Amino acid sequence: MTSIDSRCTAASAEAPPPTTGRRKSLLFCPTCEFESSADGNWIVRATADERELVCPDCRSTVATR
Numbered sequence: 313m314t315s316i317d318s319r320c321t322a323a324s325a326e327a328p329p330p331t332t333g334r335r336k337s338l339l340f341c342p343t344c345e346f347e348s349s350a351d352g353n354w355i356v357r358a359t360a361d362e363r364e365l366v367c368p369d370c371r372s373t374v375a376t377r
């Protein structure tokens with residue numbers, strides 16, 4: 313008997329302090345022009361062997377990595 317206890321640790325209120333001088337690459341949604349940094353407000357959807365960044369506005373896949 314195997315019990316897989318996979319807990320999704322969703323950090324809901326994680327606000328990093330504003331650091332000036334370190335620029336993160338911005339990603340743009342081609343559909344609705346939503347923009348955010350690569351680790352910003354995107355919905356991260358894990359697939360078999362990679363992660364997809366999904367636009368929180370229109371739910372289109374913006375990037376895979």
Ligand SMILES: [Zn+2]
Nearest residue numbers: 341344367370
């Ligand atoms: Zn969008």
